[in-house]
Amino acid sequence: MAPKNFEVIKQEVKKAVAAIIEIPESKLTDDIKFVEDLGIDSMMALEIVASIEKKYKIVIPEEDIPKMRCLRDIYNSLEKKL
């Protein structure tokens, strides 16, 4: 199976995050801050991380989670792991 285009993966991640935090994808820009701008709590953060781990079969270490402060941070972390 050919590796997925990373742009497709970004769209998938954005869709998954928007669904978990229950906001329209259009409002979820790459740089909007999860905690400060969207009020995401630790439980939602865990759900986001768990869904990404499950979908892409990767492990995101606990210490990396606080560094994922916006969608772009997730993309950057994911790009290194895939």
Next chain:
Amino acid sequence: MIVDLESIMDILPQRYPFRFVDRVLSFDPKERKITCIKNFSMNEYFFSGHFPDNPVVPGVIMIEAMAQAAILLYGALKPDKAAQKPDFFLGRVESKFKKTVYPGDTLVIEVTASKILDSSGIVEAEAKVKDDVCAQTTIAFGVKAKT
């Protein structure tokens, strides 16, 4: 990782009449899975009202049993954190119920970690009677140190 299956019950904050795990049968650190049992005797207090002529285990009690087993799994995977007796609280529950559980049934509860952090966790749980799956649940929970 060696876990004492009897002493691990000490981390469960719930007590009678709201403890819905009787015993831990096994813990598999590699699979990050715990298996517990709960025997539902006819003497359970809720059967007289649920329902007077047709006693069945309430679905919410099955969810509670799976959530308590999830606490035990957290305790097995994070013994140092659990030893501090933190508070556990439910964040999200998504359940499917497939079969009715009756007085006299032994519920076997299997809980597998999807992701367990120090301060929260997500698990997949299944509750079975014999080999029949009665309920399946995804549970997200938080863990907070007592203030």
